[in-house]
Amino acid sequence: MSDFILHTTQLPPEQQAIWAKCFHPTGIFFEFTKEEIEQSIPERFEKTVRRFPRRVAVKSKQNEFSYTRLNRAANCIAHVVLTHLGEEQEPVPLLFDNDAPIIAAVMGVLKSRKVYVPLDTTHPHARIAAILKNLRARLIVTDSKNLPLLSELAQCGCRVVNIDRIDLGASAENPKLSILPDSPAVILFTSGSTGQPKGVIQTHRNILHEIMNYANAVHICAADRLALLSSPSFADAVRTFYGAVLNGASLYPLNLKREGLTHLADWLAREEITIYRSVPSVFRHFADALSGRERFPHLRLIYSAGDSVTWADIESYQKHFSRDCIFVNGLGSTESLTYRWYVLDKETTLTGSSVPVGYTLDGQRMMLLDEQRKEIPHGEIGEIAVASRYLSPGYWNRPDLTQAAFQASLNTREERVYLTGDMGRIGPDGCLTHLGRKDFQVKIRGQRIEAVEIESALVSLKTIKEAVVVAREIRLGERDLVAYLVPGERPRPALAALRRLLAEKLPDYMIPSYYVWLDALPLNANKKVDRKALPNPDASRPEMHTPFVAPKTAVEEAIASIWSHVLGIDQVGIYDNFLDLGGHSLAATRIVSRVIKKFQLELPVESLFAAPTIAEMVAVIAERQWSELGEEETEKILAELESLTDEEVRRLLLDTKETGHGRD
Secondary structure, eight states, X not given: OOHHHHHHTTSOHHHHHHHTTOSOSSOOOOOOOGGGGSSOHHHHHHHHHHHSTTSEEEXXXXXEEEHHHHHHHHHHHHHHHHHHHTTSOOEEEEEEOSSHHHHHHHHHHHHTTOEEEEEETTSOHHHHHHHHHHHTOSEEEXXXXXXXXXXXXXXXXXXXXXXXXXXXXXXXXXXXXXXXXXSEEEEEEEOOTTSSOEEEEEEHHHHHHHHHHHHHHHTOOTTOEEEEOSOTTSHHHHHHHHHHHTTTOEEEEOOHHHHOSTTHHHHHHHTTOOEEEEOHHHHHHHHHTOOSOOOOTTOOEEEEESSOOOHHHHHHHHHHSOTTOEEEEEEEETTXXXXXXXXXXXXXXXXXXXXOOBEEOTTOEEEEEOTTSOBOOTTSEEEXXXXXXXXXXXXXXXXXXXXXXXXXXXXXXXXXXXXXXXXXXXXXXXXXXXXXXXXXXXXXXXXXXEHHHHHHHXXXXXXXXXXXXXXXXXXXXXXXXEEEEEESSSSOOOHHHHHHHHHTTSOGGGSOSEEEEOSSOOBOTTXXXXXXXXXXXXXXXXXXXXXXXXXOSHHHHHHHHHHHHHHTOSOOOTTOOTTTTTOOHHHHHHHHHHHHHHHTOOOOTHHHHHSOSHHHHHHHHHHHHHHTSOHHHHHHHHHHHHTOOHHHHHHHHHHHHHHTOSOO
């Protein structure tokens, strides 16, 4: 009997009953034993390759790798890295899109006894350059598609390995290097309190322990297909990636930033995905776009973690998914990985104000601490602290941050304590309710953000004297970043220019959606910023250089209504820029999804960024509608146009000018 099954005997009967249903209906499950975490990730992976050599390991639109081919590709990359760097341990950055090649690169770097550092290609160049400077890496691994980006970062001084120049189909032996379980495996850069990204280190043992808990709980088997929707630079992707390739399952990467949510339901059904995992905001918008006619007969698990799940999310799950599909609400961090989860099914009764995050996992012990860092009893609210031997060793090149966040345990030498900064309350049965952040760190669309990093970027601009950034629920169920600014000069800067400057420094999820100008920041009795006194932003159209031009045609009005609803703005002009209105990538997917439903057209998400005003979107829609006309209908329209007299043409042009359908 597995450690996980023994652990679940401490759960309430209803939780035990739901977990017991979490099996693939036809797959054969192989238990991930505790002894197997005392090895390296490549060792576990190579055992999986020997067990499932011909099974699909990774499949995307562009690539399909069997386990044998993936292992060969990883070995080829490993030998090239070893040729350049030798066998000493050091960080190796990876610059790839979310696709099969980065999976091969990750395994290749690990096999060479190196520490991989996944970089997000969509992040600003300045942020990527700052990470590379921090790492002092001697080598970076990428592909031909991302070489132009590297050429713009030439100052990093790294040698470059382009895997497209390597014969990944060639047979290559496993390097067979000795790698200790407590060796660093990955550095994941998150938002930093110093104004710069900070790198969280995770070891081989920690990742294997995480995957042991995950695999044994949800019984991941070779018949499973896991959707990889997160950027490889985020911790959530680590769980999905290794959950698949260390258990013989198939990994299906999908770039949501490029593909959007519009066809996610079709893709999940077509690829017969069995395990879906994303942050709550992505699931929320995905479920919101469902009509009720979709069917997901193969989907057996929805796992949501990284931010607060609401009862409305659970209602959406219960409405749209089958009785055989269960829902897991997880809680964790990049430093501790997962330390709590709660499982629900179609019969779960919705009670209380918050969805619980549940019960402790094997190898993790959780406490609530007061302000003096003393443990408090159940029922009281305190800071969540995680005690475990499977915590991050700390932050890359930041012993000060490591010392502040991690403490020695009073129980054993092997165990350490991580202070999460999250607040919570434990019920009588040991069930945890998450109550938000203790400090000014927030989570937006599942990403942990230090508000001070955004504030530092703002005050670095000479036009901004002071800045405070907070997260507020402006739209129901949505948390957005709001920047409160005191201008450093008059006239104050235009928001469009401000956003463009921030985009050069910060990823899109860290750029505030709302901006409030103040003569001075409110202060409390201690002369500190009184965040509770900061006013809520209103829903009015922000100040813009572009004059307001109201929609006139039915199409313009329909699109303006969609933009207004998604962006939470009461008035949108047809020449207002989407980004200047506070738009971001997730809002773009929601808008495009609704436009497709409204006009029955196929539009990529990129179309909104290529045509970022209502007027330009109308033109795109008209072009698409014209191109999708049948040949017979097209000939009929052309014949009608050719039959018009000069007087009729002049009258039509005059009508167009008077109704404002045209633009000089």
